[in-house]
Amino acid sequence: MSKPVVYVTDYEHPSFDDARKVLEPAGLELRLVQCRTEDEIIAKCHDAFGLMVTYAPITRRVLANLPKCRVVVRFGIGYDCLDLAGATDLGVYAANVPSYCEEEVADHALGLLLACARKIVVLNNAVKGGVWDYKVATPILPLRGSVLGLVAFGKIARHLADKVKPLGMEVMAYDPFIDPKLAQEHGVELVEDLEEMAARVDFLSVHAPLSEKTRHLVGERVLARMKPTAFVINTARGPVIDEAALIRALQEGWIAGAGLDVVEQEPILPDNPLLQMDNVVLTPHAAWYSTASIGLLQSLAAEEVVRVFQGGRPKSLLNPDAVHNLREP
Numbered sequence: 001m002s003k004p005v006v007y008v009t010d011y012e013h014p015s016f017d018d019a020r021k022v023l024e025p026a027g028l029e030l031r032l033v034q035c036r037t038e039d040e041i042i043a044k045c046h047d048a049f050g051l052m053v054t055y056a057p058i059t060r061r062v063l064a065n066l067p068k069c070r071v072v073v074r075f076g077i078g079y080d081c082l083d084l085a086g087a088t089d090l091g092v093y094a095a096n097v098p099s100y101c102e103e104e105v106a107d108h109a110l111g112l113l114l115a116c117a118r119k120i121v122v123l124n125n126a127v128k129g130g131v132w133d134y135k136v137a138t139p140i141l142p143l144r145g146s147v148l149g150l151v152a153f154g155k156i157a158r159h160l161a162d163k164v165k166p167l168g169m170e171v172m173a174y175d176p177f178i179d180p181k182l183a184q185e186h187g188v189e190l191v192e193d194l195e196e197m198a199a200r201v202d203f204l205s206v207h208a209p210l211s212e213k214t215r216h217l218v219g220e221r222v223l224a225r226m227k228p229t230a231f232v233i234n235t236a237r238g239p240v241i242d243e244a245a246l247i248r249a250l251q252e253g254w255i256a257g258a259g260l261d262v263v264e265q266e267p268i269l270p271d272n273p274l275l276q277m278d279n280v281v282l283t284p285h286a287a288w289y290s291t292a293s294i295g296l297l298q299s300l301a302a303e304e305v306v307r308v309f310q311g312g313r314p315k316s317l318l319n320p321d322a323v324h325n326l327r328e329p
Contacts, residue, residue, distance in 0.1 A: 002029075003027055003028055003029040004027070004028055004029070004049035004050075004068075004309065005028070005029045005030075005031055005047055005048055005049055006023055006028050006029065006030050006031070006048065006049060006050040006051070006052060006302075006305050007030075007031050007032075007033055007044070007045040007048045007050070007051055007052070008030065008031070008032045008033065008052045008053075008054075009033060009035045009041055009045060009051055009052070009053045009054070009056040009058075010033075010034055010035055010036065010053065010054045010055055010056040011032060011034070011054055011075075012054065013294060013298070016030060016032060016298060018294075018295040018296075018298035018299045018302075019052070019298040019299065019301065019302040020302075021299070022298075022299055022302035022303055022306060023302050023305065023306065026306045026309060026310070027309070028049065028050075028305065028306070028309060033045065035056045036056065037057070038057055038059055038061055038062050040056075041056055041057075041058070041062050041066075042061075042062060042065040042066065045066060045069075046065070046066060047068055048066050048068060048069045049068055049069065049070055049071075049305075049309065050069065050070060050071045050072070050073070050305040050308065050309070051066075051069060051071075051072045051073070052072075052073050052075060052301050052302070052305065053072060053073070053074050053075060053081060053082070054074075054075050054076070055081055056081065057081055057083075058072050058081060058082050058083060058087070058094075059083045059086060060083050060085070060086025060087075060089070060090065061086075062083075063083070063086055063087055063090045063092050064086075064090060067327075068327075069092055069327075070092060070093065070308050070309075070326075070327055070329070071092065071093040071094075071095065071304065071305055071308040071309075071314065072087060072092060072093070072094050072095070073094075073095045073096070073097070073301045073304045073305060073314070074094075074095070074096040074097070074301075075097065075297055075298075075301055076096065076097060076288065076297070077096060077097065077098050077100075077101070077156075077209070077288075078096070078209050078210055078236070078237055079094070079096045079209075079318060080209070080210040080211065080237065082094050082318070084318055084319045087319055087322060088319040088321050088322045089325070090325075090327070091322055091325040091326040091327040092322060092327065093308055093313065093314050093317060093319065093322050093326075094314075094317070094318045094319045094322070095301075095304045095314035095315070095316045095317055095318055096316050096318060097297055097300045097301050097304075097316060098155075098316055099155070099300070099316075100288075100293050100296045100297045100300055101287075101288040101289075101290070101293040101296075101297070102155045102156050102159055103159060104287060104288055104289065104290045104293050105156045105159075105235050105287040105288060106156050106157075106159035106160040106163060107163075108235055108261060108283070108286070108287035109156070109160050109205055109207075109233055109235045109259075109261075109287065110160060110163050110164065112233050112235070112259030112260075112261065112281055112283070113148070113164075113203055113205065113231070113233050113259060115259055115281045116203075116231040116233070116256075116257050116258070116259045116279075116281060117140070117141070117143055117146075117203070117231070118137075118140060119137035119140055120281075121278075121281050122136060122137045122278055122279075123136065123137050125278070139229075141202070141229060143167050143168060143169060144167065144168030144169070145168060145169075145170070146169050146170070146202040146203065147169065147170045147171070147172060147200060147201045147202050147203070148160075148161070148164055148169050148170070148171045148172070148201060148202070148203045148205060149171075149172045149173070149174070149197045149198065149200070149201030149203065149204045149205070150171065150172065150173040150174070150175075150188070150205055150207060151173075151174055151175075151194065151204065151205065151206045151207060151208050151217065151218060151236075151240070152173075152174070152175050152206075152207040152208035152209070152236075153173040153174075153175040153178050153182065153183060153188070153190070153207070154175075154207055156207050156235075157173065157175075157205070157207040158182075158186055160205060160207075161173070161186050161187075161188050162186060165187065170189075171186075171187070171188045171189070172188065172189045172190075172191055172197050172200065172201060173188050173189070173190055173191070173197075174190075174191050174192075174193070174194045174197050175190070176192070178190075194217070194218075194222055195221055195222055195225045196225075198222045198223070198225040198226050199225040199226065199227075201226070201227075201230060202227065202229065202230050202231070203230065203231050203232075203233060204218070204222075204226065204230065204231070204232050204233065205232075205233040205234075205235070206218060206232070206233065206234040206235070206236045206240050206241060207235070207236050208236055208237075208240050209236065209237065210236070210237035210239055210240055214240050215239050215240065216239065216240070216241070216242040216245075217240050217241075218232070218240060218241040218242065218246075219241075219242035219245050220242065220245040220248070220249075223245055223246060223249040223254055223255060224249070224254055226249075226254060226255050227255070227256075228253055228254065228255065228256060229256050230255050230256060231255065231256055231257050231258060231259065232246065232255060232257075232258040232259075232260075233258070233259045233260075234258070234259075234260050234261065234262055235261045235262065235287040236262065237262055238260075238262040238263040238264040238265070238266065239264050241264075243263060243264040243274075246258065247273050247274065250274075250277055250279065250280065251273070256279060257277075257279030257280060257281075258274075258279070258280050258281070259280075259281040260274070260280065260281070260282050260283070261282075261283045261284075261285055261286060261287045262285050263282075266284075266285055267284070268282070268284075303315075304316065
């Protein structure tokens, strides 16, 4: 009798040994495919018990055409590629992995902040180009006494807040969904208006998940309120920032620069103006990565599939209402 199959629908990892070590002892078979479209997923994963997904679109149509599928797990924290309403209606559990790279992303956001503040890339490029002169990076403002504004105050943002306090920075946060006591515990000022916060900060760091409500949350109105000496940092999702508005803000000097691990279209297009800007530091959606986090991500995702296979629910369940009409095993 063949084992139930779990498909990795799309991937960038060189190996899936950590996922395999969890799935195979539980009686599940792991198969790797590379799918970018709905039709490819339907064709290649037709007999799936479970799906583990990086970026592939898991829509209502996909799940309707995978009748054996009981669970979908996103390799990561964000889950904008999952149709939660469709999964719920069709009785398919959906889960993510929210805790595997909190420190890594916070560290990366801090690294981008420091690179922008100290203009490390500008100075590096100047020295390698034969120019030994600190004045190519003027002005550089001191970090102590500067203000960091956090767009959303989840775990990663809280880690970042804790990391910048020893540098002498003040921290503010905009998040209408958190308990104010949580901000108080971290010594962070919670504000009710994003535009008001934008006008007060020296660094605006984005940590909001992508949804219809947060798409282009940081747009022209927010950017126009910022200081001309301020920087934008984004390690969340590209579309949380209106990229056209950001490019205009950078070109017209509304803000001093940006540090971006994510952009609206990934990989970044070769004609994107951000690539030509000396005041923009870019990394390739790498904030999540460390040698430890990649294995932990696979293991935690695989464990969610095993929980469902053994008759339970995912620990990081995104659609609890799916329990009311679960598919039959």
